[in-house]
Amino acid sequence: MKKFNLDLSRRGFLGAGAALAASSALRWSPSYAQEPQVLNYLSWPGNADPYLVAEFEKENNCKIAIKEYVGGDQMLAVINQSPPGSFDVVLADAEYMHLLHEADFLEELDPADYPLADYWPEFQKFPLHWFDDKLFGVMSDFGYLGLSYNSEVYKPEELASYAAMWEAKAKGKVGFFDWYLPSMGCVSLSNKNANPFDIDEAAFGALKEKLFSLKPQASGFYTIADIFSSLRNGQAHLIPGIGEWITLGLRMDGAPVDTILPEEGGIQWTESLSIVKGTPKKDLARKFIQYTASPKGQVLQATKADNKKSIPSIAGWKLLNETMPDQAEILRLQFDKPNVMDEWKKGRIHFRKLPVQQAIEDWNDVWSELKSL
Amino acid sequence: MTEASLPEISAASSPPGGRGTRRARAALPLLLGLPVALWQVAFFVLPLAFLVVVTFWKVRNFRLAPAFDLANWEKVLTSTPFQRALVYTAEVALVATVLSMLLAFPAAHAIALRLSARARGRWIAFLIIPVFSSYILKVYAWQVVLSPGGLVNTGLALLGLPAADLLGGTLSLNIGLLTLTLPVVTLILTFALMGMDHSLIEAARNLGASKVQVLTQVTLPAIKPGLGLAGVTAFLLSFGDYASPVFLTGSNPPTLAILIVDTVKSGSQWPRASVIGVSMLAILALAFVLVQALTQKRKTR
The missing domain is CATH 3.40.190.10 (Periplasmic binding protein-like II)
Structure with a gap:
């Protein structure tokens, strides 16, 4: 070559x-x-x-x-x-x-x-x-979604699990990408669903409950542009369901942000x-x-x-x-050196999928309800 | 607003007396008004009618399909997010309306009744400029000013004061909405106060009325239609606003305008989004009619 x-x-x-x-x-x-x-x-x-x-x-x-x-x-x-x-x-x-x-x-x-x-x-x-x-289809590129965070507020050790989002420290500081799929996927992972998008009705009910319990922690539901600004200006300290596609550019620009894949795993786009x-x-x-x-x-x-x-x-x-x-x-x-294939080899990556056992609309409705709580 | 003021203008502009036949004289204003009427039909009535029609349509494979189906109305009106957003949006709009009226009235009073003609002109220009500058840009600017690492908090830190959580709540939302409504409301009230018969105020004073009495029994009743228009305008602007709730509260919780966008974004549910849109228009029309009835009754009869 x-x-x-x-x-x-x-x-x-x-x-x-x-x-x-x-x-x-x-x-x-x-x-x-x-x-x-x-x-x-x-x-x-x-x-x-x-x-x-x-x-x-x-x-x-x-x-x-x-x-x-x-x-x-x-x-x-x-x-x-x-x-x-x-x-x-x-x-x-x-x-x-x-x-x-x-x-x-x-x-x-x-x-x-x-x-x-x-x-x-x-x-x-x-x-x-x-x-x-x-x-x-021929794959052109990919990336991982996990928990993005403000590295001045959090050390990676504190974010070993998605559970960090429910802690007192994160109150009013958990931002959300306003798209049900990756956000609910991460909460599904935190509920220990081996296959975060392929869950039965009982697990879906549990996911809903877990998601709603996150509402008091929420700072807002952001468009892509506002994810950048909320991470940058300190309005959000944690954002689940996004990844280096957001934080890498910000970090190279001098913002104190990073992404971690907690022990429950991450999602691949x-x-x-x-x-x-x-x-x-x-x-x-x-x-x-x-x-x-x-x-x-x-x-x-x-x-x-x-x-x-x-x-x-x-x-x-x-x-x-x-x-x-x-x-x-x-x-x-x-x-x-440690590289992006390591996470794959550790088996911690799940593909982002549309809901398998429920209708897209059902997941969307849960998401709308969370926002309006 | 345009429609309401049209008859007055045309009535005032038809010359008294004059030569031409009575029929020609009556036809001319109608003829001149025709383009406006056609414009309104083409760009307001027809799209509105289409919006209503779409509420009964269905979405199949992300494509709109004509149908007559009440399911969209049922789905939207009975959904908890819609009901919550409706109550919340109405609350937000009411608070913003009251706030902007309270803040705008003293300003308008001073501009219209206290300032010299020259200073008045300057202040009116000062109020008109913001109306013609980008609202989105101003909302973004507020985001920078109010954010945790923003201007206000940097200033507080320099003074050794603790940081304030300003962005993402009622305070930031109302700051954003007032940016939109305050200049317009102040202008409407200023013009209303300028247009009233000032000799009424002098007469009341000569008859020994106190300042409060002049305000409550003379000035306010005299500009009642203006008050109504200002209130409706503030309500209308803040009820339908999208930018402030999105950028200053992070859609937390969502207003009806945000709900429309969400409904289209996921699932391309144009019919359901239209249901929300039509509902919002109906509420606004109701508010308009109500205020008209309250403020114009005594004047016309």
């Missing part, structure tokens, strides 16, 4: 001028969605940033037009409401993949097309991306790329997924300034350690 210099690619991008910078953040529009050199990409915000896609656009003489969504519900709403052929590639969180698959939005992928053999063995056949032994069924641009879509799964694409995924992630590709780890050793250290993606 050729050693490549990321700084050079950055400079190359800058040299390409403002025109490229402006057009790289192309917004999706039905008016040019059908043009052959436009790849229509339904994704979380920021994923068509020039840092991630400029090189791909240049190599393939195309433009990526992004339609941004915030949250899986919105993603499903957009794809359901758009005419067929509106999107070529979709980035989805793993827990929504079965809904996309059941609604027949996804093209089956040929595993041989993608460098899955480069991935950590744990991720080569990621269960939420395969249906009936057929591949429908996982993003993947899929080809949308019916696209006439299957080749370009496949190339884009190949690029993102390639060592180079993986390094870019991991190191984007405002969104640091873990990557599943060992080849990506190698390239990162060769080209940006400091980033590899911060991201805990080093081979010879």
